[in-house]
Amino acid sequence: MTITNLKKLEEIRQALNSKFFERENEVEGILVALLSRQHMLMIGPAGTAKSALAFELAKIVQGTEYFQWLLTRFSTPEEVFGPLSLKDLEQGVYKRNTATKMPEANLVFLDEIFKANSAILNSLLTLINERLFYNNGTPVKVPLMSVIGASNEYPEDGEGLEALFDRFLLRFELDYIADETNFVSMMKGTGQNQVMPSVTMDELVQLQYFTDMVTIPDEVYATLSEIRNNLRDEGIRPSDRRFKQSLSVLQAKALINQRQVVKVDDIVILENVLWETVDQKDTVSTIIRNHSQDVVTQALYSIRNEANEVFYSIQQDHSPEAGMEATQKMKALVANLNKLKSNNQSRKIDIDALLDKVISMEHEILDSILEPWYFDVQNKKRGSTSTFLKM
Incomplete structure (x- = not known):
């Protein structure tokens, strides 16, 4: 596994977090979905950056085939899967032209x-689950990696x-920005x-391949078994298939965190996986976090x-105002850590x-503010001295 690719992965995560405020969990989720070739659903009111996040990810992955569509009750199969080929229809063949449509996309x-x-x-359903599209009755393997779904409601x-x-x-x-x-x-x-x-x-x-290679230790399997039993005690019974698929989510989360071995605390992401109905969410989250x-x-x-x-945001915006704001945030984090200790x-x-x-990050930010200020002051001093000598 190349360090460069892992570094890119971290840069992508930080860049998306810097661009989309209070979407850390969703950013991690969409990257996990892509690395594990799983599908992700975002539910929240309009204007919470659901489509923007997916579109930004598609731009980041160069060379990807991206398909985006707003479904309505009146949407037709032609809109999503492509129109019927008139040439083939003349021959009695019921075949769709799938160019630029969902059956030819990597990210949807x-x-x-x-x-x-x-x-x-x-x-x-068949396309999402089996990665197959039946065109004129013939199953065609599609290049789909992940579908990102969005809805304003369940x-x-x-x-x-x-x-x-x-x-x-x-x-x-998702909800609107709180802070x-x-x-x-x-x-x-x-x-x-x-x-x-x-x-x-x-x-x-290559990153997807390395995700598959991430090791899952016995301790993680044992913890998942305990979680399963606790969920059953509450009448919550995720399918065996969902538990099995969740392993790829854990592997992707470990890789995003620059590791080749899953840790028990990676399991926390499964609070977004192992519930079946909305009223189970809080119970599932509590059980998973406890374990x-x-x-x-x-x-x-x-x-x-x-x-x-x-720290990443200050690399993008070098203005004194951004630097001071970043410094204040770092001071608050240091205070929180001291209190925690x-x-x-x-x-x-x-x-x-x-x-x-x-x-260390705080000092680097301060240096980035003070260094330009220092040179600016020195230049002004030189300028005033030169002017005085001329007088």
Whole structure:
């Protein structure tokens, strides 16, 4: 596995986090989906960057075939799978021209996915699940890697969409930006003009291969078995298939975190995988977090992600205003870590390791602010001296 490709993966994650505020989980989810060749569903109100995130990812993967469509109750199969070939139809052959449509795409974004009608649904299910498209009755293997579905709401019972909902292994709920600072940054367009990193299709395929090679230790299997038993005690019974597919999610999460071995705390991502109905979400999340992460680990993970985002953002925007804002955020993170350490002396080593990293980042940001300021002051001094001598 090349270090360069893994570095690119981290750069992509940081760049997306810098561009899409309060979407850390969804950014990780969409990268996990792509690496594990699984499908992801985003549910939330309009205007929460669902389509923008998918489209940005498609631009990052150079050479990808991307298909995006907004489904309505009146959408036709021609819109999604391609029109019938008139030339073939003259010969009595019922064949679609799939060029530029979903059967020829690597990455697909389907908005309002649950508006899919019965005319589209059966072909959609087969394409998503089996990566096959039946054209004139002949199964054709499609190059599909991941489908990103989006909806403003969950499907209602009795609409016959249970099978479609089940096809999405990863499911995330989105809401509007909560933090006021992030909201203001979004309004200002912070991060929108940055140069985004990229990865080629060949590099992506290689990363997918390395994802499959990530080791899953027995400790992780044992923890998953305990989680399964606890879920059953609550009347929650994810299918064996969903548990099996979740292993690829864990492998992808480990690779994103620059590891070749899955850790128990990677299992926390399965809180977006192992529930069946909306009312089960909180229970599933509690059980999974109790088995995979303690409170300190969760806090350290959150602080690390925020520090990386702040540090990456200052690489894109070198203005003094951005530097001061980044410095204040880093100081707040340092204060949070010191408070965490005072209450959790048994985790002092882990906390100190992250504290040293965050302080180092803070100093680098300060240097980036002070160095231009210093040279500016020196230049002004030289200018005033020269003017005085001329007088």
